[in-house]
Every structure is written in structure tokens, then in C-alpha cells.
Amino acid sequence: MTVQVPRDFRMAGVYCGVKRNPTRQDLTLVVSDRPAVAAGVYTQNLVFAAPVALDRSRTPGDGFLAVVINSGNANACTGERGLADAREMAGLAAATCGAFGEQALVMSTGVIGEFLPMPKIAAGIAAAAQQLGSDEVALVAAARGIMTTDTVQKLAGRTFVRGLSPFSKGTTAATGHAAVVGEKKGTVPLAADRSIQITGMAKGAAMIGPRMATMLGLILTDAPLTPQSAQQALSAVVDDTFNCISVEGHMSTNDTVLLLANGAAGGEPLAGDDLTAFQEKIHEVCGELARAIPADGEGATHLVMIEVSGCADGESARKIARTIADSPLVKTAIAGGDPNWGRIVSAAGYAGVPFNPRGVELNLNGFLLYRDGAPTAFDAAAVSNSIRAERDTIITLRFSEGEGRVRFWTTDLTAEYVRLNADYHT
């Protein structure tokens, strides 16, 4: 584990009694020691949870000092009382650093339709505030506090150094930013090593298990950003990362990805090539976290990458990939080591995206199975063996419409998945 906590963030993960198992953390508190800019991307489900409503109204924005997350209860479908609880939860988190309630954000994940046990949540926030740290132990505890059915915490980090791009110095110098460092209120002197840290944690999109839930992501950085550039960076990468995974195609009421940027690395808000470099790194962090979610799909035996290319645009490619990813027939075939390419091609055919069926080429684990509207003479036993032998299955589907492409991740569908999901939850 080489993931570090960015400058001036502290965090803790504690058990407060929302989950049944006291050995598992269920509340995470993250504080920033200086006001942070925040951006958010949220579920598009019309039925969205109270914390989503709260955060959506506050982002993009700045002045944030805390984020509090509970697992085990989604605070969804809980009406006015749920909204009041989310507001109170934010207020309690903000109070631990002497801030106003509006300076905190909230995420929840877990069972739908039950009210939050607010005394437990309040005690948990108070306990977490006493344990805040910025070492690896604190980071892992925080990442575990947001987990539901995940079997491992999901963390990813990247560092980059400003001004390394051949163009960035010119850009920075030309605008004369260095001259005003320290003059603007709240601007931090540029760190000596000019490095910027980006660290993210996430939990599973799989609504698997009775305490089913949600995909949550929290990205922390010490980069200086404006609320607008933070929101643009986050929105741009989510489409290619967290929106390119699907475990069972059921969009949750609570899906949320937050980005907090506290500027502790110093200097003026990133612009030009530095901003581009930042976007690349945040893309890597989100991509790594996103892939870790289906890889941890409970009951799954294969991680499936669906690579679709040659579409009219990226959105068309994603629609086709998602339709294949959500087909139970494709997923069960992979679980069974069955090179049933007809299911893949026919799933593409009902994705709602026009294409020329004669211009489709399908490869599975590198074997060419289908081209020019007809099957190839492939060695079915060899393809089957390759599916069975590897945890990763790679479906490559090429169209002849344009340059749109996507990489999409999902899992197979096993009897074990069904058993886990059929458990009685009450």
C-alpha cells in the first residue's frame, strides 16, 4: 500500500452500531484542516436518498471542512425526517471542527427505508473526531467505514509534480501567478516539492447482499482548484470510469462521488497544463477504484472487460457495452465457460443504437468468433478453456460506424450471487 493521505486531511473510521457486526466500521469522518472546494456527481435515479439531496444542493462550492459517511443504512425513501437527519448529521460533523453545518457533506449507504439511528450516528461522529489521523491506519479505517458487502477496502492514489509539462512553465509564468502567491486571502505558499497528491476511496456498486446499497466514491486532493474546475474535472472522469461499470444494472438511490480539494499543496488554482495533468491523474484514480468494484463482486467468478469500438460516438459505445454487461444470458454464459457469442451479438442488437450488423467483429479472449455477419470456424473447446482458466474475460466488439469507443467492466452471474441476493433482509 503506497497510498498516502493528501496534506491537511485527517480521517477516522469507527463502529457506532449501525451494522450488526461490531468488528466492522460503519462510520467514516474526514476533515480538512483548511476550507476545501467540493464537487459531486450523483445518481440519476428519480428516487434519490436524503444525503444526495443535501450534497447536490451544496456542490459545487467551497468552504467545506468535513465529510461524514455511514454504512448500513442508506437514509433513502425516508421523507422529510430523512432530510432532517442528513442535515443534522452534517451539522454534527461540522461541529467537530467548529464549523457551520453547511460546511459539511454527507453520504450514506445500506438498507433503504429505515430511519437513521441518530443517537448512534452522533456518538460515532464524536468518537471518530477523537481518532482522526493522516497515516495509513487511519486511511484504511476510513475506507472500511464506507464498505457494505465489499470484501476489501478500495483505495487508489496518484502524485504528480506541477510545472513538469514542457508547456506549463510558460503558461504559469505568462500569467504571472507566482507574483501573487500569498497575497490572496487563504492562498497557501507553493509546496517546496511542487507535488500534488490525489487519493480516493470507494465502495461497491453491487447491490448484493441483504444490506445492499450503492456506489460511493470520495476523492481527496491537496490541489488548489476552483469549484468550477473541480466539478469539471470530476464530471469528465466519472463518465469514463464509475459510469463504465455495472454489476447488475440496478441504479441505486444513493450513488455519489465527491471530490474535495483543499489547496494545501499551495499556489494558485491549477490551470493550463497543470490542470490537464491533474485531470489525467484523477482519471487514473477513479478508473482504478471503478475497476476494483466489479473485481470485488460477491459471488462472481469472472471480471469481464467489454471493449467496444468503432461506434458513432462514445455514448453509443457505452450504451452497447452496458446492454451486454447487463444481459443475464451473457453473464451466465461466462460463469459457465460457454463461448456463446450469439448472446453477445444479440444483446448489442437491442441496445437501441443503430449499426450495420454486417460490420460487426467479435473477439473473446483474443479468439475471433464472429465477423461479417457470420460465425467463424473457431475452436470452441479452446475458447471455453480460456474462459475457465482466467478470472479476467475480455470481450472485444468492433463496429464500423465511427471512432467511438469505451472500456466497460462487469462480473459474471453465478448461482452464488442469486443465493446472496435472495436472503431475507428483515
Added chain:
Amino acid sequence: MTVQVPRDFRMAGVYCGVKRNPTRQDLTLVVSDRPAVAAGVYTQNLVFAAPVALDRSRTPGDGFLAVVINSGNANACTGERGLADAREMAGLAAATCGAFGEQALVMSTGVIGEFLPMPKIAAGIAAAAQQLGSDEVALVAAARGIMTTDTVQKLAGRTFVRGLSPFSKGTTAATGHAAVVGEKKGTVPLAADRSIQITGMAKGAAMIGPRMATMLGLILTDAPLTPQSAQQALSAVVDDTFNCISVEGHMSTNDTVLLLANGAAGGEPLAGDDLTAFQEKIHEVCGELARAIPADGEGATHLVMIEVSGCADGESARKIARTIADSPLVKTAIAGGDPNWGRIVSAAGYAGVPFNPRGVELNLNGFLLYRDGAPTAFDAAAVSNSIRAERDTIITLRFSEGEGRVRFWTTDLTAEYVRLNADYHT
């Protein structure tokens, strides 16, 4: 079994060697002893099979004398050769009654991407032509010849008598149709009992099992219809019947429903109230057949009816119902007897249909679970017991947008389903 064969249709179901098991019919031939009008409704999948391409180009139309259907091989993704095979299959069927190839229609269901074994198909058509009958034995054999993983044949029939409506006599008399009976070429004298028979057979939509397939329906009637009224009647009912079922949401390459009307009941083409009465009866036949498909879903333990009402229009209601029906989380919860209403409400929320989340009311097996954006205080154990005790589960979801409604049928999702679908097919 009270389903009869309409006048002047004969049929047979035989084994010709497409399926492995020689005790199961795999080819059905239906002939009409007088030229019939035909209408069709087909899969919207862009990747559609050769017989779909052929039938689509021929319907609506008239002059048809034969329909031939094979099971065990879908003749899909088979390119030009597949089209030639479908054309030859139609030609062979037409030849058994001395007709041109264009006077026959074709359906296929079974595995994708393999060429039809044409010698076997030809022998099967010849054998079936020798066994044509119009009794119940022939009808059941024909219905069994189109089956793949279905466990029982699916048949439904209705009879109605023309001119019984309080308005229809006036209508008929006013247009003077009776006077011209027999004068037009090919018009048949009105049957003495003025009755009209509608008989349908269907096979499963479930693409379950390695020899997966397709939803096929064949509706035969001795009603006199124009090609246009036949097409209108069929198109109108399919939306409310066959398009209101889903087993796993995977639209097949071969889905087809054909209506053949040979006019043997005599008289002029149905119009006015008689046509309305006909539409009602064909709706009943298609509805009964459609519901029989998920009821026979292999590996399923519950037949789930999803009743959605109060939507802006019927299409919105169907979209919501289909999204719930296709959610693996909803389906696994029902398999496990889990009244997990949050999964149902959140599935509705991502159906892509706008609605007011505060105006939603959810009942499950008659228990009120959710209203006004918040859960009710229901007896979870009682709801769970009712799911476990009954094969039928009824989900009733009411919105506050308008008058659009639908009844939609699906199955639960069991570990047994996954086991069946993960079997290696090659």
C-alpha cells in the same frame, strides 16, 4: 383442452433430427386449405434472423397457404446462406400444397450461428405433409414442434359469433354485405352458425438453457380479414400481451408473432363491431399465451405480475414495469421471499420515466408497503410468508401522473436459472 383448429387449417408436428432428443418434435407444418391473409410482428433487434427478414418482407399480405417452423436451430447470424436456407424452407413447405415459395412463411428458434441442416428440414417437411390433421392430436403435436426449453405446449383458443353485438346487425345490414356474399371471387358463404374460431400457439420467451431461443407465436383464425385489418389487430394486441412479458430482458434475434386468417368462416371481411369483437378475442388469446410463457420459465419459482397505473401514458407504465421486471435484485428478492420494496421503488426511479417520487404507492400481495415517499409500518413477516406461500406474486405500483396503466408478467430469479444458463452449449 377445449382448443380447436379453425376451419380449413391442418397441421402436424414431427421429429426430423434438429434436436438431439428423438422423442421431441422439432418441425411444425401448418397449411391452410384456402389462401390466407397474414400479418406479422417481429423482434426489434438489429441483429435479426433470416426467417424474420423473410417474413417481414412478405407481411402484411395475402395468398398464404403454409407456415413452417423448426426448433433447435434459430438460423440467426448465418448471413446469405441463412437467407437462402429460409427461402428454400418456405419453398419446400409451399410445394407440399402445390403453391409458390412466396406463399409460405417461416419461423425458426434455437441455437444461434449454426446453419440449418437442410436435408433434415426437407425430410421433416415431407414427413409432416403426410401427417396433417385438424384434430387435437395434430394441434398438440404442432404446438410441441415449436418448443425449445418449454416444459409444456402453450395453446389458447376463443370462439365468438358474428352479429351478436347490439350494433353490429345494423352496421352489416346498412352496408349490404350479405347481398354480395359469394359474388366476389374467393369469398366463402357465411357459416351457418356465424361462429369464428381463433387459435394460437406459442413458445417461451425465456432464452434459458443452452438451446436458448425466442418467443414465437402463431395465431390462426377462420375469420375473413383484409391484410390491413389483420395487421392492425395483431399490432394492437402484441403491445399489451407479448410485449408485456420478460423473463430476463434479453430481446431475441428471432421473436415473431404471425397471424393467419383464411376466411373459412365465410362472409365479408370483418368490420365495425364484428372487427371490434374479433380484436377483443385475439387479445384474450394472445394474453393467455403470453402469460403462459413466464409461467413456464424453467428454474423459476414465482410468476410475478407487475401492475403499474397512474402514469402519463401506457408506454410510460410499460417502461417502468419492464425495468422492475428486469431488475435481478427485484427478482432475487422475490425468489427469497424478501419484501424488499426499496429495490422495486428504486428500479422504477431509473426507468427513464419522469414521475413525482412523493406520489408513489406500492402494494405487494395486497400489503401496503410504501406511500407518500416513506415506508409504512407493515408486518414484514406476514408479507414474506405470503410471497413464500404463493406461486403468484403481485406488485402494484401506483403513480400520480395520469391514467396510463399496464399489466406486465415476469418470473423470479433463482440459482436454478443460473445453473441452467451456465451450461456449456457446444
